[in-house]
Amino acid sequence: MQRPFTLYLAALVAVGGVVWATTTFLPVLGLASAALLFLLPVLFAAARGGLGPGLFAALASAAAYNFFLLPPRYTFRIHAPENLVSVIVLVAVALVTSRLATRLKAREIEALDRARLSAELAELSAALAGNPAASAFDRGVALVAERYGQMQVLADPSQIRPSVLLSSLDQAAAAWAQHNGDVTGHGTEVMPAADWTFLPLAPRNRRDRAVAAIAQRPDGTTRSRQEIDHLAQLALLLGQCRDRDALEAERRERELLAESNRLRQTLLAALSHDLRTPMTVLVGRLELLARDHPSAAEAMAAAVHLQHSLSDLLEAARIEDGALQPALESIDPVDAVTEALGRLALRPGVALQRDIRADLPFVRADAVLLDHILANLFDNAQRHARALIRVEGRAIADAVLLSIVDDGPGVPEAERDRIFERFARAEGSDRTSGSGLGLAIVKGLSDAMGMTVSVDQAPGGGARFTLAMPLAKAPSA
């Protein structure tokens, strides 16, 4: 761009040239043609320098035309009204031409800028897509920094305040950009006194937004508005890369987790399978031995206990691993209770009382897991009952409530939540029976099936465990 002073001087020189030409050749040209010639410096100045020099050339031309050519010559007075028209025309031409020229120039700059931006975006995209192994974002930042100067990415507020890199004004500008999604700092309208320019990496509608800080130009000049806009667009593209990187990292992490889960599950399954054979031989042999040798009965009881503890441990590990995939179906609660009670080995002296209607609505459960829950709850009850276990079922609006009530010591209020944790046992309870995992398994399995289990005090003083089983949807058949 030429300096304005030169443009005005050039306009003056051009007018001077026309004055010389017209005064010299006036007899040949005539006044009208001479006036036309004065349009030339106006067009020239307006096209080159825009409105200022154009208008200057127009006024200078009008004045020179009036002074040197219009009779009375060498005065600024104007006799004929049509001569005034020539002056007005000269000014009007200057105005229109300069406007057109300015607009044209602006378009040209815009087009060039757009071409440069799209070329850069294309280049950046190509570079980012090139190598999926490395971080696309890091490469993008390097590319932009190489072209525009030092660049820092501030991922979150903690990287803005406090900062050794940024002055307090810069910190404020960065925080603004982060919070509002505006371009701020040097070269912008928001806190232009800052040293850095801050470019949001995500559009306004996003909440968590990282910000790129770009240093001033090395020569200290201010970036143009166009360049800032351009950088803002590059920053948004970088932001997309960053999002993509984050997604990719998340996916890899998930894969890794899934893989380690698979390994653990395989291990658990193998362990549980491999333990079954020796346990079968151990328990089976001791069982036979105990028939003839009463002294072996104790060993057999211990082996059976070990077997139950092992299977509880494996089951608890399976629950903790999230390896359970309940196959939910519609289940008749009467079936579930009947089968689980059918296998219960009641202690001598303990009676069982059932209060379950045959028309309880069906519930939504995994049959095997529900069976396991009930077996554990019944077993728990028969270990703590003195003389009676009561099993009650009733339907409420959206569930079937199954209560297992014993007449044992009950669970103190303070321990009611803790009792479903692993290895929790009520105070003073028999420490040799059970693995300490039974109720934790009950809790884990019910959670997995969307059931709730709770304990409170039965009217007679014992414990009352209540399992809330969600209803299956009304059968259509």
Added chain:
Amino acid sequence: MSRILCVDDEPAILRLLTVVLAVDGHEVSHAHNARDAIVLLERGGIDAVLLDLGLPDRDGLELLGAIRSIAPLPIVVVSARNDVREKVTALDLGATDYVTKPFDGDELRARLRAALRNREVAPVADVVEFGPVRLEIDHHRALVHDQPVTLTPKEFALLRALTEGRGRVLTHAALLEQVWGKAHRDDVEYLRVAVRALRLKVESDPSQPMLIRNEPGIGYRLGGGAT
């Protein structure tokens, strides 16, 4: 006093089974793999098979199918695989019963006894009987504990399927297919509703069903025969 073929790759389990079954006077043949099992079966004289599913040379489920094709013997699967789907597959492939390791010796013997007792497949006849149930097919008449019961056609078909199962566990899919047709193999809801309706008519206490017994996640069987 039967001859039982035990198929298991663990010698310790085979020796244990020999001792456990000897209590009932059974004679035991051993096979450590599927090939030996087939050789022994083809030789004949076997009354029932106890089959482990984890064999070195062939999957136990495959062998199950092979045994079925050699002789209509009761097969009790004795497996460390404690998975419902595995059990359902084994039963659908023709296993009579399924026992999970570690097993209780008494329970195993009881199940084997039941399998042996019920092996005589009733010839297709007008009358199907098992335990307290007697069905006269041609007259569409059902008697439970000698009391006539009025059943809908579906209930009758269901009770007939269970009765013909002779105490065997019939999987949900098998029952659904037999009573409602192949298209309804997965509609367990139908079965639950029908079983409940049937129980109200045939059980002495429907809130404590003893005749139509449920195997959680697997299917139903007719109880009431001595086990």
